[in-house]
Amino acid sequence: xxxxFVRAVEQLRSARxxxxxxxxxxxxxxxxxxxxxxxSADVTSDGVDIGTGRIVVLHDPAGNDAWEGTFRCVAYxxxxxxxxxxxxxxxxxxxxxxxxxxxxxxxxxxxxxxxxVTTVASESFGGMATEPGTAxxxxxxxxxxxxxxxPHVEAWGELLCTAAGLPPxxxxxxxxxxxxxxxxxx
Numbered sequence: 001x002x003x004x005f006v007r008a009v010e011q012l013r014s015a016r017x018x019x020x021x022x023x024x025x026x027x028x029x030x031x032x033x034x035x036x037x038x039x040s041a042d043v044t045s046d047g048v049d050i051g052t053g054r055i056v057v058l059h060d061p062a063g064n065d066a067w068e069g070t071f072r073c074v075a076y077x078x079x080x081x082x083x084x085x086x087x088x089x090x091x092x093x094x095x096x097x098x099x100x101x102x103x104x105x106x107x108x109x110x111x112x113x114x115x116x117v118t119t120v121a122s123e124s125f126g127g128m129a130t131e132p133g134t135a136x137x138x139x140x141x142x143x144x145x146x147x148x149x150x151p152h153v154e155a156w157g158e159l160l161c162t163a164a165g166l167p168p169x170x171x172x173x174x175x176x177x178x179x180x181x182x183x184x185x186x
Contacts, residue, residue: 005035005059008071008149012037012057015153018161020044026054033058041157043164051079051164055156057149068112069144075156076140079163083121083135092117095139102158108151115141137163
């Protein structure tokens with residue numbers, strides 16, 4: 001295993017998140033790049049899951065022209081939103097901005113960003129007609145990290161919290177961070 005990938009995995013594992021973000025390592029896809037590592041996360045508030053996501057770090061020592069580098073972050077974030085927001089024509093652009101602003105706030109330099117933002121509304125009918133309508137936002141993104149990986153992973157954690165509707169932590173306020181492997185513990 002290349003030393004630079006070993007360092008990247010160490011940086012992935014050392015990322016710190018808000019206490020609402022519970023993470024754990026998960027199997028990474030094996031066919032996209034020679035080396036990969038991944039985390040999954042759930043965002044909880046008062047014991048209720050309000051968002052979920054995953055981040056995969058890919059490494060191809062030979063490089064990849066589309067990536068413009070040898071590493072690639074592939075991220076996914078999903079959260080429930082107010083059903084009325086689904087019709088907002090700016091919501092997709094706002095969702096993408098959540099990612100780029102999180103990367104910027106964490107000092108995570110990147111290249112070759114790409115992705116999609118999807119909004120989904122569901123209405124129930126027939127025997128389920130009494131169920132309330134639901135709506136979700138999904139952000140799927142990839143980018144090439146430049147420099148240390150930890151800020152990129154922590155920015156993904158912030159994206160999850162923003163999509164889930166958690167207010168930002170005010171400047172100067174220190175939270176007790178969560179570390180990976182916290183899922184399923186008291």
